[in-house]
Amino acid sequence: MENMKLERTKRIRKLAAWTWTWVATMAIATFGPEFIWDKHSFLTPFAIIVNLANGILMILANRDLFNHFDELERKIHLESMGITLGLTVVVGLTFSLLDQKDLISFDAEIGFLVMFTGLCYLTAVLINTRRFK
Amino acid sequence: MKNKIRDLREQKGMTQEELAEFIGVSRQTINAIEKQKFDPSLPTAFKMAKLFGLPIESIFQFEEK
Numbered sequence: 001m002e003n004m005k006l007e008r009t010k011r012i013r014k015l016a017a018w019t020w021t022w023v024a025t026m027a028i029a030t031f032g033p034e035f036i037w038d039k040h041s042f043l044t045p046f047a048i049i050v051n052l053a054n055g056i057l058m059i060l061a062n063r064d065l066f067n068h069f070d071e072l073e074r075k076i077h078l079e080s081m082g083i084t085l086g087l088t089v090v091v092g093l094t095f096s097l098l099d100q101k102d103l104i105s106f107d108a109e110i111g112f113l114v115m116f117t118g119l120c121y122l123t124a125v126l127i128n129t130r131r132f133k
Numbered sequence: 134m135k136n137k138i139r140d141l142r143e144q145k146g147m148t149q150e151e152l153a154e155f156i157g158v159s160r161q162t163i164n165a166i167e168k169q170k171f172d173p174s175l176p177t178a179f180k181m182a183k184l185f186g187l188p189i190e191s192i193f194q195f196e197e198k
Contacts, residue, residue: 004157070158071174072165132165 011065018058025051072132080124088117135194139167141185156180 028036029047037043069077092113099108142152142163149167153160156177165171173181182189 004154070162071177072162072171073159075171132161132170 008065008068011061011068015058015061015065018054018061022051022054022058025054076125076128076132079128080121083124084117084121087120088113091116134172135169135196136166137192138163138181141181141187141192142167145185152184155184 025047029044029051032047033039033044066074066077095104095108095112098104099106138152142149147155149160149163153163156163157180158177162171162173166173166177178189178193182192185192
């Protein structure tokens, strides 16, 4: 069990590290062209590619953690992912439609959808974990 | 699915943590199986049957819902 816990901690730390660097490279790619390198023709696409590569490594780290889950944890996370995916598509398209038809006073930015996805997944995992307690 | 995991574990004097370690799952999973909130996979059921020295069908009883 100690080995399992150590391995779990190692994989969580790896995922946390890739997630934080992904957020950091996203911030650099977003604000860098305006505030750091003044829209340099090489640095802007380079920062975006670095961010994309970092995101792929974050996904691989998440897969590594998922592969370490036991059968109940996998069920909890798979159900949560299913609910999150469904809600993100349905709510995302509704949100976009509201924007297109000018029924909301602000733009339907992708950032809102990302926040919604994160909160939805977190809520679904908490509810599903409680279900099996 | 009904099961006798809690009784069998207690007869063996094992804690949920010890059983979880032997089977290779988390303690929460053992707890969910004992409370019949979660049905284990076939490999997990076989590992339990081997540990308790009983056939699977005497540990788990299928119930039509």
